[in-house]
Each structure stands twice: as structure tokens, then as C-alpha cells.
Amino acid sequence: MLSPFDLLCLAREAGVSTSEAIGRFTIRRGSILKFRDDGACVALDGVRCGVHRGRPLACRLYPLGIERYRAGGDDDRFVTLEAAVGSLGVYGDRGTVDDFLDAQDVGAHLYANGCYAGSSSDLSRTIAATADFDRIVPREFWRCAVREALAESGYDANPLIDATFDLDGFGCARVSDADAVAAHVGVLSEMIRRESHPDILAAAAVMLAVSLGYSPGEVIAD
Numbered sequence: 562m563l564s565p566f567d568l569l570c571l572a573r574e575a576g577v578s579t580s581e582a583i584g585r586f587t588i589r590r591g592s593i594l595k596f597r598d599d600g601a602c603v604a605l606d607g608v609r610c611g612v613h614r615g616r617p618l619a620c621r622l623y624p625l626g627i628e629r630y631r632a633g634g635d636d637d638r639f640v641t642l643e644a645a646v647g648s649l650g651v652y653g654d655r656g657t658v659d660d661f662l663d664a665q666d667v668g669a670h671l672y673a674n675g676c677y678a679g680s681s682s683d684l685s686r687t688i689a690a691t692a693d694f695d696r697i698v699p700r701e702f703w704r705c706a707v708r709e710a711l712a713e714s715g716y717d718a719n720p721l722i723d724a725t726f727d728l729d730g731f732g733c734a735r736v737s738d739a740d741a742v743a744a745h746v747g748v749l750s751e752m753i754r755r756e757s758h759p760d761i762l763a764a765a766a767v768m769l770a771v772s773l774g775y776s777p778g779e780v781i782a783d
């Protein structure tokens with residue numbers, strides 16, 4: 562999974578716009594790293610990562626992953642993933658999890674993802690204000706939202722999802738990473754405030770949450 566900040570980092574390391582990075586490196590509207598038919602990541606250059614300094618959070622964390630919770634109030638947890646074929650799958654040979662996270666320079670990613678949590682809250686509030694759950698069956702409403710967000714083709718146009726990953730297309734080019742995130746969160750907040758279609762908001766809420774590492778069920782339970 563890719564977060565909005567992952568897209569920014571990929572684009573800047575590759576020297577392209579976020580729009581170009583979405584086309585070159587991702588599927589599902591920017592939310593998943595693209596792999597070739599032989600199973601290799603499209604960013605792989607020989608045996609090396611072609612975007613190493615801009616590699617996504619998931620790549621930095623491997624062989625760890627994050628289990629994220631927001632509905633139950635539990636803390637996020639780092640978990641050890643099953644080792645991929647050809648990988649030793651070890652992280653602790655040079656110290657603790659914190660040492661590993663420092664070595665992988667994940668701080669900016671975790672900070673940026675925390676900023677986007679505010680956009681998730683904006684989406685939840687606006688959905689509550691626009692969806693008439695006296696007339697809409699919540700279970701069906703969220704089922705459609707999850708299907709829309711997770712579809713790899715045949716999905717409806719959604720300007721909020723487009724804006725979630727194409728930071729440069731919304732005024733974030735040529736500023737520092739931190740300023741880009743701050744500006745982008747502001748743009749998203751304004752777009753969410755102006756959006757009146759609950760189905761568009763809900764699909765965007767699922768997409769953003771999943772891109773930040775939450776399960777769709779966490780959004781629905783929010």
C-alpha cells in the first residue's frame with residue numbers, strides 16, 4: 562500500500578510529477594505499488610531499488626509491518642511479517658525495533674501519515690453530515706464505498722481520491738516535503754468541506770484509510 566506521502570517521495574526521487582509517478586509506479590489510482598508480470602516491482606533496477614531514497618514506508622519497514630487501530634483506541638503495533646522468498650526476513654541483528662526504524666528513516670513518513678489522519682477525521686465528519694442514514698442502509702452504503710475504493714478498474718470518477726495521491730496537481734510542487742504535506746492536507750480539507758455527495762466522500766475515506774495502513778473495517782467502525 563502507498564500513502565500520499567509515499568507518492569510524493571517516489572515522484573521526487575524519480576524526478577517526475579506525482580501524476581507521472583502514479584502512472585509509472587502504481588495501480589489502483591495511486592494506492593498500490595505496481596509489479597511486473599514476473600513479480601518484480603517496477604522500480605527495481607537490476608538487483609537494486611531504483612528509487613531507494615524515495616522508497617515507500619512499507620519497503621522501509623519490511624520485514625516489519627504496522628497493525629493500525631483507531632476504533633478501539635489501541636496503539637499501533639509493529640509486527641514481524643513472514644519472510645518473502647529469497648529474503649532472510651530479519652530486522653533485529655543491529656538492535657531494537659526503534660533502532661531499525663531510525664536506520665530506515667521512517668520518521669517523516671510516520672509524521673506525514675499522522676497529518677493525514679486529520680483528513681480522515683474531516684471525511685468522517687462530512688459523511689455524517691451529508692449521508693441520510695434514515696434512508697440509506699449503512700451496511701450497503703459502506704459496502705459500496707469499500708468496493709469503489711478497492712476496485713482496480715471500472716470505478717467511478719472521484720476527485721477526492723484523485724487529489725489524495727496527486728499532490729503536485731493540487732499546488733504542492735516545488736515546496737519542501739513538510740510544506741507539501743501541510744498544503745495538501747489543507748487542500749483536501751477544503752475539498753472535503755465542499756463535497757456534498759456521501760458516496761464520493763465514503764469511497765475517499767476508505768481509500769485514504771487503507772493507504773495509511775488501516776483495514777476498511779476500521780473506517781466503517783469509526
Ligand code: SF4
Nearest residue numbers: 602604605610616620
Ligand atoms: S524497495 Fe523494492 S519493492 Fe520497494 S520500491 Fe524499491 S524496488 Fe520496489
